[in-house]
Amino acid sequence: MTIDLKTIKHISKLSRISVDDEKVKKLAGDLNSIFDFIEKLNELNTNKVEPLTSVAETTLRLRVDEVKSKDIRDLILKNSPDENEDFFVVPKVIE
Amino acid sequence: MSNITSLTLTELVKNIKNKKISSEETTKAFIERGEKSRDLNAYITENFSNALEKAKSFDQKPNFDLKLPGVPMAVKDLFCTNGVKTTAGSKILNNFIPPYESTVTKNIWNEGAILLGKLNCDEFAMGSSNETSFFGNVQSPIDKDLVPGGSSGGSASALAANLTPITIGTDTGGSIRQPASFTGTVGLKPTYGSCSRYGIVAFASSLDQAGPMSKNVKDCALLQEIISTFDVNDSTSIDFKRNAYSKELTNNIKGKKIGIPKEYRVDGMSKEIEDLWVKGIEFVKNCGAEIVEISLPHTNYALPAYYIVAPAEASSNLARYDGVKYGFRSKGENLIDMYEKTRSEGFGEEVQRRIMIGTYVLSSGYYDAYYLKAQKVRKLIKNDFDEAYKKVDAILTPSTPSAAFKIGEKVNDPVSMYLNDIFTVPVNLAGLPAISIPAGVDAKGYPLGLQIIGKAFDEQNILNIAYAMEEKIEFKNKITDWWIK
Numbered sequence: 001m002t003i004d005l006k007t008i009k010h011i012s013k014l015s016r017i018s019v020d021d022e023k024v025k026k027l028a029g030d031l032n033s034i035f036d037f038i039e040k041l042n043e044l045n046t047n048k049v050e051p052l053t054s055v056a057e058t059t060l061r062l063r064v065d066e067v068k069s070k071d072i073r074d075l076i077l078k079n080s081p082d083e084n085e086d087f088f089v090v091p092k093v094i095e
Numbered sequence: 096m097s098n099i100t101s102l103t104l105t106e107l108v109k110n111i112k113n114k115k116i117s118s119e120e121t122t123k124a125f126i127e128r129g130e131k132s133r134d135l136n137a138y139i140t141e142n143f144s145n146a147l148e149k150a151k152s153f154d155q156k157p158n159f160d161l162k163l164p165g166v167p168m169a170v171k172d173l174f175c176t177n178g179v180k181t182t183a184g185s186k187i188l189n190n191f192i193p194p195y196e197s198t199v200t201k202n203i204w205n206e207g208a209i210l211l212g213k214l215n216c217d218e219f220a221m222g223s224s225n226e227t228s229f230f231g232n233v234q235s236p237i238d239k240d241l242v243p244g245g246s247s248g249g250s251a252s253a254l255a256a257n258l259t260p261i262t263i264g265t266d267t268g269g270s271i272r273q274p275a276s277f278t279g280t281v282g283l284k285p286t287y288g289s290c291s292r293y294g295i296v297a298f299a300s301s302l303d304q305a306g307p308m309s310k311n312v313k314d315c316a317l318l319q320e321i322i323s324t325f326d327v328n329d330s331t332s333i334d335f336k337r338n339a340y341s342k343e344l345t346n347n348i349k350g351k352k353i354g355i356p357k358e359y360r361v362d363g364m365s366k367e368i369e370d371l372w373v374k375g376i377e378f379v380k381n382c383g384a385e386i387v388e389i390s391l392p393h394t395n396y397a398l399p400a401y402y403i404v405a406p407a408e409a410s411s412n413l414a415r416y417d418g419v420k421y422g423f424r425s426k427g428e429n430l431i432d433m434y435e436k437t438r439s440e441g442f443g444e445e446v447q448r449r450i451m452i453g454t455y456v457l458s459s460g461y462y463d464a465y466y467l468k469a470q471k472v473r474k475l476i477k478n479d480f481d482e483a484y485k486k487v488d489a490i491l492t493p494s495t496p497s498a499a500f501k502i503g504e505k506v507n508d509p510v511s512m513y514l515n516d517i518f519t520v521p522v523n524l525a526g527l528p529a530i531s532i533p534a535g536v537d538a539k540g541y542p543l544g545l546q547i548i549g550k551a552f553d554e555q556n557i558l559n560i561a562y563a564m565e566e567k568i569e570f571k572n573k574i575t576d577w578w579i580k
Contacts, residue, residue: 003455007467014506015410015454016417016437029201030509031455037510038399041468044475051470052370052477055526055551056288056331075194079421088419091430 034064098384099124100257101452104166104314105163107260112165113171118157118165118209120508120563122150125167125211127549129258134578135234137253139172140180141215149209161207162321169249170211173201174305175294179210183296184218184228184246187416187423188443196324197294198261198341199305200227208322211259216290219413220270220298220442222246223515226506235278236574237483237541240502244274250308251278255572261318267302268401269495269519272531273307276494276544279533279572281561282308284519285525286551288333291326298406302401302523312532312562316340319554324469338555346563353560354487356553358394358519361496367537368493373492382563387487391479396472397521398513403456404524409446410453416441420460448509477525484550487559494531494544518546528554532561533570540573 008028010017019027073086082089099121102110126143146167152199153165171577175181175193184190204210210498214303215229225233225248235243236256243252247264251274254262264271266284275282285305290305297303307318320340326332354377358367376386418424418437425440427433442450456465483490505512528551532546545564549557 005453007399011455011458014458015447015450016413016414016431016434017442018432021327027448027451031451032284033510034448034452034513035186037513038402038465040399041396041403041472044393044396044472046468046471046475049471049474051467052474053470054331055477056333058331058333061327061332068197070286072194074577076420079191079194081418081422081424090125090419091427091433091507 003028003035100128100261100530102260103310104261104317104387106473107166108162108164111166112159116222118150118153119147119169121165122146122167122209122211125258130515131579132256132258135236135256135360136251137214137249137256137258138169138186138212139182139184139215139230139232139249142212146209146211147302148240163203163206163208164318164533165207165209166260167209167211168203169211169214169262170200170286171216171247171262171264173216173265173296173447174263175296176200176210176213179213181213181296182230183220184216184230185442185446187437188228189420192409193294195294197329198291198324199295199322202322202324213254217246217248218354218446219229219409220246220265220267221445221449223269223273223512224500224502224504225249229443232502234578235499236578237278237499238445239577240296241499242277244277244499244571247274247308250293251280252354253309254278254280254310255574261307261314263305263318263322264308265303265473266523267298267405268515268523271306271308272494272529272544272546274517275458276533277499277542279542280308280310280525281312281530281532281569283315283530283554284522284528284555285319285323288331289497289552289554291322291324291325291527293328293330293517294306297412299405300412301408302405311557312565313341313344313356315530316344316558334441340555340558342556344562345559346382346566347564348379348560351384351489351560352487353379353384354385354387354389354490356389356391356394356481356483356492358391359492361517364398364496367498368496368543371535371543371545372493373553375470378492378564378567379560381567384560386403389487389490390406391483393472393479393519394521397524399519399521400469400476402513403465404473406453407457407466408453410450412456413446413450444529470574474526476513476521476553480525481546488550489560490548492546492548494518494546498537498541522548527551530557530561531573532565532566532568535570542572566568
């Protein structure tokens with residue numbers, strides 16, 4: 001299994017993590033050794049096995065859709081890296 | 096009283112209830128020792144002056160009916176604490192002040208405990224040596240330049256060094272049991288669904304569990320009894336009958352069937368670990384339990400399956416860190432550029448690596464080959480345990496394949512670091528409870544642990560087995576205070 005540099009760049013785009021050429025090379029090395037290790041799973045025939053998504057054998061509970069936290073706007077906005085009155089601020093998205 | 100910080104939690108509670116010591120006196124003792132122990136780097140955030148205020152007000156109006164009356168305690172910095180900075184060991188959260196409290200910590204404060212501070216951990220709990228923390232590695236009190244294990248490394252170090260009488264960690268693949276094993280302490284990973292995940296910074300949601308870390312099994316049972324509650328705020332919290340674990344604790348394990356899985360005799364396992372295991376088997380036999388050879392045939396596939404499932408869930412959970420609503424933000428030319436720079440500068444190397452693995456295995460064209468495959472293997476691993484538990488009540492294994500290693504020793508080889516969790520990871524995949532107890536030392540005198548794995552919701556049984564073994568083992572941690580000048 002070889003993950004090439006182009007694939008690493010593609011994954012980093014999907015991951016929204018910027019990478020330079022040096023980092024791409026390092027990541028390729030690391031990811032390839034990890035995937036070599038993961039390849040071991042192919043020794044197993046799992047055609048007839050059901051996937052296990054959760055060990056908690058319960059169905060998700062329903063609840064009433066009601067607001068429980070009130071008047072916390074200021075508390076929430078306080079953690080924001082950039083705010084303007086009542087809003088979160090991000091770089092301009094509309095040209 | 097001169098030795099306050101070396102008391103067990105149970106002794107401490109008794110002394111406070113008998114008014115032999117006050118909460119203020121106790122809190123002061125732990126603060127003073129904490130201040131002398133900054134070289135261990137166990138704390139990310141100290142809450143010392145607040146803790147002292149709270150201790151004073153507890154003493155003015157003490158309530159001795161509580162289970163942790165005025166007991167000071169530090170917790171892993173993965174639990175959201177209302178108004179106290181919570182970083183998950185990451186730069187991306189280094190200024191985050193939660194406006195709410197995690198259920199597990201809320202349960203602890205409701206029983207009268209007082210927050211001493213937030214303990215160091217691997218970034219987003221991703222690591223086995225506490226070397227991935229943005230706030231630097233943690234020293235083990237066992238020896239200089241030795242890792243305390245991870246990801247709950249700060250918790251293990253603080254506990255073993257007597258900076259806190261008891262603590263909590265989280266365990267996704269071994270993050271409570273491995274550091275407990277490395278530092279000569281007790282660590283319990285409860286059944287999935289036992290302790291609420293509400294307010295714990297998420298790593299891999301189908302695997303994460305909070306649990307106690309303590310100086311002995313009795314303390315562990317007491318804290319588990321406090322933190323394990325059904326919680327509507329966690330969609331996978333399970334409503335089952337929880338025991339009064341500390342009250343029901345017994346060393347009578349006569350007739351219990353203990354399974355020994357042959358697949359845990361892995362290649363390259365050191366003689367010391369092998370001997371420890373044999374010794375452990377003798378101990379449970381001496382307690383009147385019966386030994387049964389069992390097979391868990393898919394053990395070797397647990398770690399590769401884990402390194403698909405855990406990063407996949409992590410990549411999804413960590414998508415929320417985009418620099419918009421909270422945490423670190425980097426400047427960018429446009430929105431996407433801001434996201435990419437924020438995440439590149441805000442996350443450390445190991446976290447980025449795992450996000451990339453997770454993104455890859457979930458990406459179009461690879462989902463079936465990796466993610467679905469891993470979930471199927473996860474089913475096989477769970478089936479192995481289900482099959483074994485038809486014959487036995489619990490399973491005994493080593494906690495780790497070796498004792499603690501030196502800082503820097505494995506940092507450049509991710510796969511060799513991952514192999515540390517070979518005995519702990521299968522338990523998380525199957526959602527089972529397991530406890531690590533100190534059972535001996537290696538040639539260098541570094542602690543080694545044994546792991547007892549139970550059936551789902553059978554915490555009481557593994558606590559009882561651990562309690563009975565602890566009496567026979569008589570382990571004493573040798574802490575020389577080498578870091579105090």
